[in-house]
Amino acid sequence: MTKLLEKAFAEASRLSEKEQDALARALLDELASERRWDELFSSSHDVLGELAQEALDEHRAGRTKELDPQKL
Secondary structure (H helix, E strand, C coil): CCHHHHHHHHHHCCCCHHHHHHHHHHHHHHHHHHHHHHHHHHCCHHHHHHHHHHHHHHHHCCCCCCCCHHHC
């Protein structure tokens, strides 16, 4: 465990039981969310690659326009 995480847990240990549980739930939810995003993103590489190639093909074929932020 890193020193920063140890410090965070030491600070959290001073919270009330209710606040500790809320912090623990938030941390566990965040970790689960990160795992879900990692899984979804890792399985989307083929799709992202295909979309990127399609965009490059359209650009090379002259079917794209330069983005003008003033017209957004």
